[in-house]
Amino acid sequence: xxxxxxxxxxxxxxxxxxxxxxxxxxxxxxxxxxxxxxxxxxxxxxxxxxxxxxxxxxxxxxxxxxxxxxxxxxxxxxxxxxxxxxxxxxxxxxxxxxxxxxxxxxxxxxxxxx
Amino acid sequence: xxxxxxxxxxxxxxxxxxxxxxxxxxxxxxxxxxxxxxxxxxxxxxxxxxxxxxxxxxxxxxxxxxxxxxxxxxxxxxxxxxxxxxxxxxxxxxxxxxxxxxxxxxxxxxxx
Numbered sequence: 761x762x763x764x765x766x767x768x769x770x771x772x773x774x775x776x777x778x779x780x781x782x783x784x785x786x787x788x789x790x791x792x793x794x795x796x797x798x799x800x801x802x803x804x805x806x807x808x809x810x811x812x813x814x815x816x817x818x819x820x821x822x823x824x825x826x827x828x829x830x831x832x833x834x835x836x837x838x839x840x841x842x843x844x845x846x847x848x849x850x851x852x853x854x855x856x857x858x859x860x861x862x863x864x865x866x867x868x869x870x871x872x873x874x
Numbered sequence: 875x876x877x878x879x880x881x882x883x884x885x886x887x888x889x890x891x892x893x894x895x896x897x898x899x900x901x902x903x904x905x906x907x908x909x910x911x912x913x914x915x916x917x918x919x920x921x922x923x924x925x926x927x928x929x930x931x932x933x934x935x936x937x938x939x940x941x942x943x944x945x946x947x948x949x950x951x952x953x954x955x956x957x958x959x960x961x962x963x964x965x966x967x968x969x970x971x972x973x974x975x976x977x978x979x980x981x982x983x984x985x986x
Contacts, residue, residue, distance in 0.1 A: 764917075802977070802979065803963065805973050805974065851917050862920035863908075863918075863920060866917055867916060868916070
């Protein structure tokens with residue numbers, strides 16, 4: 761298995777632009793997580809899906825952020841409009857339910873908003 | 875609020891020594907704790923999970939303890955090697971059982 765796949769690996773955009781991050785979880789995993797990592801705040805959970813259904817999105821910072829999982833093999837995290845404070849590394853992770861199982865992280869997308 | 879705290883200062887040790895990293899939790903009692911390793915430019919990689927009813931868990935040169943009285947987990951790497959240099963993250967399951975809370979991580983540097 762190729763592991764969790766994320767694209768793009770790097771994204772540089774200007775403030776106000778729409779950004780879409782993509783994730784392909786490991787085949788057979790039924791839980792998917794989006795995290796954001798910064799030096800100041802560490803690794804924060806943004807949203808968690810189980811069987812393609814959003815279970816907890818309390819970590820989504822504001823309405824500018826949205827996430828979808830249209831099927832078991834694909835998820836997107838969208839930021840619109842983007843702001844400089846959104847600059848961070850965004851990780852996608854997947855696992856087998858229940859939540860206690862180990863999470864497999866993707867390589868991350870480094871987002872820079874100018 | 876539920877917190878997982880790790881020493882933000884880097885830990886520097888000599889090759890061959892035992893590295894000990896600390897994870898403290900406050901304002902809740904996680905059912906389990908997980909430890910991950912993160913190398914620069916990469917995502918975290920799962921190492922070990924320890925449940926609250928387990929005192930100790932081992933895997934090769936790694937050992938994790940869980941002390942519910944001290945509200946603390948210790949992560950040990952014995953016979954450390956320069957290849958063990960990385961950031962180590964502790965994560966606890968929240969009370970609702972629906973998300974992991976990560977600590978800020980501790981950077982370990984093992985010098986030859």
